[in-house]
Every structure is written in C-alpha cells, then in structure tokens.
Amino acid sequence: MHVFDHKGELRSYIKEKKDGKNIIGLVPTMGALHQGHVSLIKQALFQNDLVVVSIFVNPTQFNKKADLEKYPRNLQGDLIILEHQSDNIIVFTPTVDEIYGESIVSNTYQFDGLDKVMEGEFREGHFEGVATIVELLLLTISPDRAYFGEKDFQQLQIIKKIVESKNMPIEIVGCPIEREPHGLAMSSRNERLSKEVRIEAGLLYKVLLSAKRKFGTESADEITDWVKSQFKKNTLLDLEYFQIADEATLTPILKVQPKKKYRAFIAVYADDVRLIDNLRLN
Structure with a gap:
C-alpha cells in the first residue's frame, strides 16, 4: 500500500502505473472508514487493477462549522483497515492547504435543478463543495472508474451530471447501501450516536420499507403524512424531510408515470447528528 500527501507525487505515480496499462x-471518502466504505473498495478492487482511496474531510461541503469540527477522524485506524484489504490500494491523504491553497472556496456549477431539492434545500452550498472536491480528485487521479454509495443518491446523480457536462472519460459507479443489523444505513456519523439512539434510528429504514409497500396504493401525500405521524410519536428522532421523487430528475412526484423509477428520500436529526437514507420504491 502506498500513501501520498501531495497531488504532484500522486499524479506522477499514477501516470507511471497507467503507462503500464x-x-x-x-473511492473518495472523508475517512472514519466503516463496512460501507469497505464494500465500495472491494467492488473497485474487483473491477480495476489499482484503487485510489482518498481520505479528506472537505470543509467546503459543510454548511455548519460545528458539523465540520465534530466530523469523526481516525486516519491511523483507516490506514489499518486499508492495509487489510489489498496491496493494490493507493491512499491519498492531502491537507486542506494541499487541496485549496489559500482560498478555501467552492467552484460554481450548473446542476440543472438536481441541487434545488432535498439536501440542496436544507444545506446551502453543500453540493458546490462536493462537486469541487470530486472534480479536483477526478482531474488529479484521472481514474477509469469512480465509486460512490447510493446512501448519498442525490450526490451520486450530481456527480454523474458533472462528469457528463465536462466530458470526462470516467465511469461513475453507484454501489448499494450497506446497513447495520437493525437497518440503519452505515455512515461515519453513526459513531456520534449513543447506543440507544443508534438502535432507535433504525426507524428510518423501517419507514422507508413501509413507504415502499404503500407506494402504488396510496398517494405520495398520504404516504408523506403517514411518515410524519411516525416521527411525531418518536421523542429521539426529528424528521427534517421526507420526499418521493423521480430517480432521474429528483423532482418531487406529482403523479406516477409509467416506466419511471421513483425513490423515497429521508433526512432526520438524532440529537444533533443528521442522518439520511433512501430506497427505490418501484
């Protein structure tokens, strides 16, 4: 396993390897690796000769300074996890200065409305920050494929839009959500939850499964009202939004259209920890 802190050294090493065909x-990550990350890495190792895993907590995608400061970090633990996966892993662990220099700001993008709903509505500037770091990583590494988890499905669609709009010859691969035994989607943020709240947060997945069963026999408004009622009964979880949307455009559903795929999206606060999840409905 090779570990690089600087873009120039990483680029030179990857160029040498790509010249060798x-x-x-x-696999871009913000560290605090868990089994969800490992599943992405394993798929990438299966489909490629070498896999770059970046570990970088990107400041421009946090709209709350406190959330950035509290984000879990465990670089040494992450490196131990990666060492056990394969010798064919390259790790990129840049500093904020290495990535942004003296100007820690996001670039400006046109996402064709993909950023105006759900996460974009509640986290101003979030997707510009995500797009900025992902574009930089793609340009630095020039991978053949890049892997992202479907837990952040809206992010996945936006990244696909960036790659398409900039004509990057890179395949973006979405990977299934890995879940804890009680259904909670795996996330680095889960480590900040108390044991009681972590178990209770399995409600997100239970609600999504129920929404899937109701879809097709009840309207989106009826399902949404039912979801809201479930969280009103819960004293540990605070619903921020529940939305049923078209998978491709992320626009909220008005009427079910044939041949379109729909997905339910949810965001919840557990104490001060924000959790998101989603599930395809048809």
Whole structure:
C-alpha cells in the first residue's frame, strides 16, 4: 500500500502505473472508514487493477462549522483497515492547504435543478463543495472508474451530471447501501450516536420499507403524512424531510408515470447528528 500527501507525487505515480496499462479505480471518502466504505473498495478492487482511496474531510461541503469540527477522524485506524484489504490500494491523504491553497472556496456549477431539492434545500452550498472536491480528485487521479454509495443518491446523480457536462472519460459507479443489523444505513456519523439512539434510528429504514409497500396504493401525500405521524410519536428522532421523487430528475412526484423509477428520500436529526437514507420504491 502506498500513501501520498501531495497531488504532484500522486499524479506522477499514477501516470507511471497507467503507462503500464493498469486500470485505475477511485473511492473518495472523508475517512472514519466503516463496512460501507469497505464494500465500495472491494467492488473497485474487483473491477480495476489499482484503487485510489482518498481520505479528506472537505470543509467546503459543510454548511455548519460545528458539523465540520465534530466530523469523526481516525486516519491511523483507516490506514489499518486499508492495509487489510489489498496491496493494490493507493491512499491519498492531502491537507486542506494541499487541496485549496489559500482560498478555501467552492467552484460554481450548473446542476440543472438536481441541487434545488432535498439536501440542496436544507444545506446551502453543500453540493458546490462536493462537486469541487470530486472534480479536483477526478482531474488529479484521472481514474477509469469512480465509486460512490447510493446512501448519498442525490450526490451520486450530481456527480454523474458533472462528469457528463465536462466530458470526462470516467465511469461513475453507484454501489448499494450497506446497513447495520437493525437497518440503519452505515455512515461515519453513526459513531456520534449513543447506543440507544443508534438502535432507535433504525426507524428510518423501517419507514422507508413501509413507504415502499404503500407506494402504488396510496398517494405520495398520504404516504408523506403517514411518515410524519411516525416521527411525531418518536421523542429521539426529528424528521427534517421526507420526499418521493423521480430517480432521474429528483423532482418531487406529482403523479406516477409509467416506466419511471421513483425513490423515497429521508433526512432526520438524532440529537444533533443528521442522518439520511433512501430506497427505490418501484
């Protein structure tokens, strides 16, 4: 396993490997690795000769300074996890200065409305920050494929839009959500939850499964009202939004259209920890 802190050294190493006809995969992460990350890495290792795993807590995608400061960090633990996966992993662990220099700001993008709903509505500037770091990583590493979890499905669609709009010859691969035994989607943020709240947060997945069963026999408004009622009964979880949307455009559903795929999205606060999840409905 090779670990790089600087973009120039990483680029030189990857160029050498690509000249040797190696196929390169990329798994961007913010560290605090868990089994969800490992599943992405394993898929990338299966489909590529070498896999770059970036570990970087990106400041421009946090709209709350406190959330950035509290985000879990465990670089040494992350490196131990990666060492046990494969010798064919390259780790990129840049500092904020290495990435942004003296100006820690996001670039400006046109996402064709993908950023105006759900996460974009509640986290101003979030997707510009995500897009900025992902574009930089893609340009630095020039991977053949890049892997992202479907837990952040809206982010996945936006990244696909960036790659398409900039004509990058990179395949963006979405990977299934990995879940804890009680259904909670795996996330680095889960480590901040108390044991009681972590178990209670399995309600997100239970509600999504129920929404899937109701879909097709009840309207989106009826399902949404039912979801809201479930969280009103709960004293540990605070619903921020529940939305049923078209998978491709992320626009809220008005009427079910044939041949379209729909997905339910949810965001909840557990204490001061924000959790998101989603599930395809049809």
